[in-house]
Amino acid sequence: MGWETDHAPRQDELDGCVTCGLCLPHCPTFRLTGSESASPRGRLAAMAAVAAGTAEVDERFEEVMGLCLQCRACEPVCPSVVPFGRAMEGARAEIAVQLPTRRRKLRAWLLGRVLPSRTAVRVASMLAAFAQRLRLHKLPIRLLSRIGGLRRLPLGGPSRAGESRTAAGERVGTAALLIGCVQDAWFGSVNEAAMELLTAAGYDVSAPSGQSCCGALAAHDGAAAATERLAATNVAAFANYDVVVATAAGCSAHLAGYGEWASGGEELADRARDITVVVAEAIADGRLPRLPPRAISVAMQDPCHLRHAQNVVGETREIVSAAGYEPVEIDDKGLCCGAAGAYVLSQPKTSDELGLHKANQVRASEATIVASANPGCEMQLRFHLGDRYDVRHPIELYAEACRGFS
Numbered sequence: 491m492g493w494e495t496d497h498a499p500r501q502d503e504l505d506g507c508v509t510c511g512l513c514l515p516h517c518p519t520f521r522l523t524g525s526e527s528a529s530p531r532g533r534l535a536a537m538a539a540v541a542a543g544t545a546e547v548d549e550r551f552e553e554v555m556g557l558c559l560q561c562r563a564c565e566p567v568c569p570s571v572v573p574f575g576r577a578m579e580g581a582r583a584e585i586a587v588q589l590p591t592r593r594r595k596l597r598a599w600l601l602g603r604v605l606p607s608r609t610a611v612r613v614a615s616m617l618a619a620f621a622q623r624l625r626l627h628k629l630p631i632r633l634l635s636r637i638g639g640l641r642r643l644p645l646g647g648p649s650r651a652g653e654s655r656t657a658a659g660e661r662v663g664t665a666a667l668l669i670g671c672v673q674d675a676w677f678g679s680v681n682e683a684a685m686e687l688l689t690a691a692g693y694d695v696s697a698p699s700g701q702s703c704c705g706a707l708a709a710h711d712g713a714a715a716a717t718e719r720l721a722a723t724n725v726a727a728f729a730n731y732d733v734v735v736a737t738a739a740g741c742s743a744h745l746a747g748y749g750e751w752a753s754g755g756e757e758l759a760d761r762a763r764d765i766t767v768v769v770a771e772a773i774a775d776g777r778l779p780r781l782p783p784r785a786i787s788v789a790m791q792d793p794c795h796l797r798h799a800q801n802v803v804g805e806t807r808e809i810v811s812a813a814g815y816e817p818v819e820i821d822d823k824g825l826c827c828g829a830a831g832a833y834v835l836s837q838p839k840t841s842d843e844l845g846l847h848k849a850n851q852v853r854a855s856e857a858t859i860v861a862s863a864n865p866g867c868e869m870q871l872r873f874h875l876g877d878r879y880d881v882r883h884p885i886e887l888y889a890e891a892c893r894g895f896s
């Protein structure tokens with residue numbers, strides 16, 4: 491009975507909920523089901539019942555927590571500022587310890603050991619590249635079908651780990667680039683754009699070779715030991731830089747919460763930035779240019795871990811405008827696209843419902859280019875939109891436009 495780990499939901503986090511219900515209409519799973527147990531308030535009540543000893547961490551508790559997307563749309567609207575994402579990571583860590591299954595242990599190994607291994611990711615990428623060329627994603631197998639949401643993968647290619655570049659023009663500081671677990675292999679042009687723009691904005695940029703996967707997916711799955719190990723590796727690797735920059739919204743949001751996972755994590759969190767914030771800042775103070783407008787619309791998709799977790803919204807519009815495009819709003823509420831890391835595989839029905847809804851919002855905008863600052867969201871959008879649409883990171887659109895004017 492009760493909690494067993496240091497990461498469990500804390501009493502002050504649970505006591506913060508005044509049960510006002512203001513979060514309910516913002517929660518995708520509550521909107522889909524109308525069920526209290528699928529709402530932030532219901533999930534916090536379930537955690538509070540375990541903390542009070544009137545309920546256990548059992549299969550029902552796992553089911554209630556498992557449907558949550560960890561999108562954190564409930565956080566910015568909560569008058570009590572309940573740190574729901576933190577509490578949910580704690581609940582997942584408890585489930586992993588109190589309900590150990592072979593499947594969960596396998597996931598912890600995949601997320602904690604395989605995903606952070608550059609060799610393993612390269613081999614998996616090569617296999618996926620072959621599968622794309624053989625059109626295996628057309629087979630009715632869910633895991634294979636998701637390959638259809640990837641960009642066309644190269645059959646090989648260098649990693650940016652260990653690469654350094656010097657600032658162009660006046661130097662403003664040093665920046666470390668978190669290259670990510672799959673970002674470098676699957677979305678290499680995003681990391682390339684980040685390096686180009688950071689040097690153009692006055693940073694000496696390095697991608698330290700000692701870095702690892704940020705650990706966001708492990709944390710979301712409750713693999714606490716793996717999350718701690720990965721965070722400690724990155725705290726050491728990124729020790730001597732003015733800013734630590736992530737090019738995936740899920741990674742920058744997780745770096746912002748490193749205080750929970752590693753000694754020295756809070757200090758790293760203070761230096762961590764999403765690339766969209768750094769680039770928008772450089773455009774605002776004239777270190778990066780604004781390019782002439784052209785009459786091409788770009789549909790703006792807000793990754794939850796930028797919009798809800800970090801309150802980054804205007805920055806992506808600034809970057810797309812500075813590239814000369816017209817940003818078009820598709821969803822003023824910022825409803826999750828249903829990607830949510832491994833959710834695509836663990837909760838396929840809800841994930842597909844949300845993915846289709848988001849794809850329809852894009853179609854209604856009539857734009858055929860979509861800006862999305864998170865790889866998971868991009869894959870989900872590509873999968874549900876099909877080949878007629880191009881989904882790109884805002885900094886890729888901007889870097890490409892800058893190249894055209896240099």
Ligand code: SF4
Pocket residue numbers: 516517518519520528529530533557558559560561562563564565574
């Ligand atoms: S994180 Fe998202 S899905 Fe989970 S309770 Fe909050 S709003 Fe709902």
Ligand code: SF4
Pocket residue numbers: 506507508509510511512513514530531534564567568569570571572
């Ligand atoms: S908005 Fe905050 S305080 Fe109100 S029910 Fe939701 S979590 Fe609880």
